[in-house]
Structure formats: structure tokens, C-alpha cells
């Protein structure tokens with residue numbers, strides 16, 4: 143198979159972890175006889191520094207012609223502490239999602255057995271949990287009108303959804319539920335929000351088309367509690383952009399660590415594969431970031447964008463094997479991890495590559 | 501002390517749990533020689549059934565003249581599954597908050613040692629956690645304009661904050677932090693939302709007035725993760741209405757169970773004391789609801805509205821003693837709770853009353 147992959151490291155630890163992801167792609171290509179070509183592009187803070195724009199036209203052009211995009215992270219503390227900054231790294235990320243029509247963000251939450259102890263949640267609560275989140279990614283308060291009024295003393299943002307936007311993501315979620323545990327949980331705040339009532343109407347209207355899928359509705363507040371109280375009761379979860387942002391970060395504790403979670407953003411064209419951890423400036427450049435989320439992004443990319451199921455499975459098995467062999471990065475290790483098994487970003491990457499080559 | 505207390509049971513298990521709360525008030529009055537008088541009023545679904553309105557004028561009038569309000573819960577599944585219902589129980593709750601100017605919702609999250617095992621989170625993560633949440637309660641997307649457009653095919657809600665609204669709640673949080681661990685964490689989504697950037701500006705502007713309090717800012721997604729990963733790092737947390745709704749329900753797992761969490765809504769006038777659990781129609785009328793959140797509401801009421809610290813402490817100690825004696829309701833019990841210690845709502849209430857009388 144001949145494919146062109148764009149690597150977009152972005153900010154913070156993005157460069158360190160996507161470097162490992164790219165090496166995994168190279169080894170997979172070699173092992174299975176594929177021809178992958180690569181390019182790189184800037185986004186976020188590094189793009190602002192280089193070009194003034196968080197999503198330069200050149201980056202967007204390269205994105206449009208790539209077969210898949212391996213993404214790092216976006217963000218910089220400089221802007222977080224300056225609420226009045228007009229140009230912000232995150233604008234690049236949001237604009238990319240909109241321009242590429244990436245309306246469905248898939249976040250599989252599954253614990254590798256070896257990491258049962260890395261979570262703050264009890265092992266007996268976690269064992270067997272396996273959730274697939276569908277987060278809507280191009281609507282909601284992320285893309286509604288926002289403004290200052292009243293000499294800057296009042297500010298608003300608009301949570302907004304149209305039925306067609308809800309329908310296309312909910313359909314994807316129903317279809318995924320069909321191939322899995324046949325349960326769909328839709329999360330909203332329909333007891334207060336009009337946009338949530340519209341969301342719930344759409345789910346209710348579609349449900350009869352999927353009689354084999356059991357549907358439940360949860361309010362986002364109750365869900366934030368249930369998710370960690372009893373994660374095993376969930377199979378596929380579908381929700382809006384903002385609630386999905388919050389709930390999937392929370393759900394990272396189900397997977398042991400944020401450093402283990404990959405996501406796929408898909409929609410009208412090219413898929414973007416991005417760890418759910420952010421730019422993590424506190425550990426940037428220290429060589430300690432966990433590269434496994436980026437490696438698992440590669441597995442999602444191979445599976446979803448290229449349909450290469452065996453290759454994807456090979457990557458996941460390599461991660462599993464390395465964890466079974468006891469190797470850990472700092473975020474998933476603990477006091478009983480032996481010093482020679484506690485690895486930095488590159489060394490962890492090397493273990494994965496060796497295992498893949500074997 | 502002579503005081504008038506309005507009991508507003510509302511829907512679902514509200515009646516069962518506030519009945520216990522009221523008995524606790526009666527025993528405390530007797531024990532400490534206070535003169536408490538009582539009245540009752542309707543809100544929510546039961547009010548709609550009786551009067552057509554979720555917050556009848558009579559209820560509101562009674563609320564305005566009470567010295568404090570002991571509140572149950574509001575909500576009914578009938579409306580949840582009917583997104584097009586025009587009159588909804590929750591409107592009564594929201595209107596009450598607005599009419600009474602209850603802009604600050606305090607939610608103390610503290611684990612009783614005996615409940616370390618009732619949580620899905622590991623005991624070593626929880627031991628010592630003690631967080632006081634300040635949730636803004638009369639602004640945000642709860643009270644912004646909402647509308648259907650486009651023949652009903654599009655819906656929006658407006659997240660909106662003015663500086664004065666943020667300032668008054670943030671000041672309360674700073675002042676509370678001063679009397680506690682001297683740390684304040686403000687939660688927003690300032691990397692995306694304009695209303696969050698306004699929120700952050702206000703916190704930054706006030707911080708110099710409280711040089712003894714260490715301030716940190718977290719994005720709501722990161723916070724949803726950190727809260728359960730490392731609850732001990734937080735002291736006072738302040739956030740908007742929607743994020744507070746989600747995060748405090750999540751935080752109920754830190755306290756072992758939602759059935760243990762009380763909240764105080766205060767502001768311009770009368771304080772309202774309300775469990776954070778909802779109407780829980782699945783267990784309504786079965787006599788199994790945990791009344792301890794309502795009992796702990798009484799402790800907050802005595803402390804905050806009446807300044808009766810000893811009385812409040814007496815109630816908390818009674819709860820502690822009963823838990824130490826091994827008594828549990830279903831939600832905080834487990835397979836090793838002996839049958840004669842597993843109590844229903846009334847029996848648990850009776851244990852508390854006996855202990856208070858002793």
C-alpha cells in the first residue's frame with residue numbers, strides 16, 4: 143500500500159512523542175511491505191512563532207492532500223495566563239478541525255491489564271472496562287459566536303447545535319455500538335439546555351432505526367459520577383464537544399494514565415490521530431513523556447484511515463508485550479517499578495521498535 | 501435562638517430525606533434550647549401537579565420570609581424523556597436560585613474515614629482529601645438566552661458572565677481559602693471560551709488582594725482528571741455554574757457516595773440547604789435512600805445561616821459516630837456489611853436521633 147502521512151508535532155511534548163510514532167510507522171511499512179511517504183508541518187505556538195498564524199496556509203494545504211495525519215499537541219502556558227491574547231495556539235487546532243470537517247472524535251478507553259495498578263481507581267472497578275467515546279468535534283460552544291459586551295465587562299459564548307450535526311455523529315456511534323456491546327449512552331444536559339434537548343430529540347428519533355442497540359440517556363453531571371463509579375456499565379458513549387472534552391479527560395483515569403490514550407478525528411476527509419494528553423510543558427524537553435499514546439495513535443491510523451487491521455493489531459500487541467515485560471514510563475510506573483524498567487521517551491520507543499522488528 | 505425554617509421536600513426521595521433532616525432540627529432545638537418553627541412548601545414536579553407551576557408564588561413568598569430553607573430535590577423522568585415539555589420541574593429550582601440571589605453554592609467534599617472503602621477510588625488516594633467547592637449558581641449557561649431557530653432544527657444556549665458576578669463568588673472563595681489551606685484553584689476553559697477568559701481575568705485581578713492565598717488555574721478538562729487522580733492537592737476550588745455542576749457530582753466519589761454530600765446555597769438573603777443527590781426516582785418510596793446528606797445539610801444550615809457552630813458540630817459527630825458503629829445505608833454499604841447494620845432511610849434516621857438525644 144502506498145500512502146502519504148503528514149506529521150504535525152505541534153507544541154510541547156508533541157515533537158518527542160510523534161517522533162516515536164513516526165518510527166513505528168516506518169517499521170510497520172518495512173515489515174508489511176508498504177510504501178509510506180512523510181512530510182511535516184507546523185501548528186499552534188510553534189507556528190505562531192514561525193509565521194504569525196497558528197494554522198499557516200501551507201500546513202492546511204499539506205493536510206488536505208495527506209492520506210492521514212499524525213498529530214502531537216497544541217498549547218503554551220504563555221497564552222493561558224494572558225486572557226487577552228488575540229492569537230492563540232488552540233485556534234489552529236479548532237480551525238483545523240473545522241476546515242477538515244473532523245466532526246467525529248473517537249476515543250477508545252481500554253485498560254491494558256498490566257496497568258490496573260496505575261489508576262487512582264480500584265482494580266475491581268476497572269477490570270473489563272471498555273468504552274468507546276464519540277465526541278462531536280466541529281460544533282457546540284467551540285464554534286458558536288463569542289463576544290465581549292459592555293466595555294469588556296460581560297462576555298458570552300454560544301452553545302449551538304443543528305440537527306444534522308447531531309445526527310451524523312450519533313449515527314456513527316449507533317453503528318459502532320452494533321459491532322460491539324450493542325449499548326449506546328448519550329450524554330446531555332437536557333433538563334436545562336435547549337441545545338441538549340435538540341440533541342436528545344435526535345437520538346430518540348434515530349433509535350428506532352437501530353432496534354438492536356439499547357439506548358440510555360444520562361445528564362452530564364450524573365455521567366461524570368457514574369463513569370468512575372461503574373465504568374463497566376458503558377459500551378459506546380456519544381456526546382457534544384464540550385461535555386466530551388471533559389468526560390474523556392476524566393475517563394483517562396480508567397485507562398490508567400492520560401499518557402496511554404489515543405484519539406481519531408474523522409469526518410469528511412483525512413483522519414487526524416492525536417493523543418488526548420496535551421502539550422505538557424512541565425515535562426517538555428526532559429525526555430520523560432510517555433510515547434505510547436502516539437504509538438496507539440498509529441494503530442488507530444492504520445486501522446481507520448488505511449483499513450490495515452493486522453498492522454494495527456501488531457502495534458497494539460507490541461505495546462501490550464512491552465507492558466507485560468514490565469517496562470514503564472514515569473506516568474504509569476510506581477514505587478515498585480525496578481530502576482532498569484523505568485524508561486524515558488526514546489528508550490520506551492526503542493523497546494516498541496525492537497519488539498515490532500522481532 | 502428563635503428561627504423559622506421552611507422545609508421544601510420537592511420530588512422523588514426529597515420527602516423521605518428531608519423528613520429525617522427536620523427531625524434532626526427538632527432534636528437539636530430541644531437539646532440546645534432553641535425555638536425553631538417550621539413550614540412546608542411545594543416545588544418541582546409535585547408543584548406542577550398541584551398548581552401548574554414549578555415554583556408557585558406561595559412557595560416563593562414563604563421562602564422570602566424564612567430564616568433558612570431545608571431543601572430536598574427536584575426532577576421527574578417524565579420530563580427528561582420529553583425534550584419538548586414547556587413546563588419542567590428544574591425551572592422551579594433555577595428560578596428559586598435566581599429570585600433568592602443564591603449566587604454561591606458551597607459543596608464541601610470530605611470523606612468520613614469509615615467510608616474509605618465505599619468509593620471506587622483507592623483509599624490511599626482519598627485519605628486526607630478535603631475540598632471546598634464554590635460553584636457559581638445564578639449565571640452562566642443556566643440563565644443565558646436560549647432559543648430554537650431554523651424551524652426548530654437549530655438550538656442555542658448562551659454561556660454568559662459579567663465581571664461583578666465572577667468577582668463576588670471568587671471573593672467568597674478567596675476568603676474561605678484564608679481560613680483553610682490557603683490554596684485556591686480556579687477552573688475554566690480560558691483556552692477556548694471568552695466567558696472563561698473574563699473569569700480568569702477577574703481571578704487574576706483579585707489575587708493580589710489575597711497574597712496569603714496561592715492561586716492556580718486549571719482547564720475544566722484537566723481538572724476532571726486531576727480531581728480523581730490526586731484530590732489531596734486541592735483545597736478551595738471555584739468555578740462557574742456548569743463546570744461546577746459536573747465537577748461536584750464527579751467529586752461525590754471522593755466522599756464515598758453522592759448520598760453523603762450536602763450543599764449550601766447562599767447569597768443575598770435566605771440560605772438554601774440541599775443534598776447534591778437528585779430526586780432518584782429509581783429508589784423513591786422504597787425507604788432505602790440515604791438520609792445522611794440531608795442530615796449534613798442541617799449541620800451546614802445551623803453553621804452558616806444561624807452561626808450555631810457547636811450545634812453543627814454535634815450533628816456531624818453524630819453522623820461520624822453512627823458510621824463508626826458500622827451502620828450503613830445501601831449506597832455506602834458493601835458485601836461485608838452485616839445484615840443488622842444495613843439500614844433503610846428511617847432506621848438510619850432513628851440511629852442519628854438516638855445518638856443526638858443521648
Ligand SMILES: CC(C)[C@H](C(=O)O)[C@@H](O)C(=O)O
Nearest residue numbers: 216217232235387691692721
Ligand atoms: C487544547 C483544547 C482546545 C482541546 C479541546 O478542548 O478540544 C483539547 O483539550 C482536546 O481535548 O483536544
Ligand SMILES: CC(C)[C@H](C(=O)O)[C@@H](O)C(=O)O
Nearest residue numbers: 333334363574575590593745
Ligand atoms: C436539577 C439540575 C437543574 C441541577 C443543576 O444542574 O444545577 C442539579 O444537577 C444540581 O446540581 O443542583
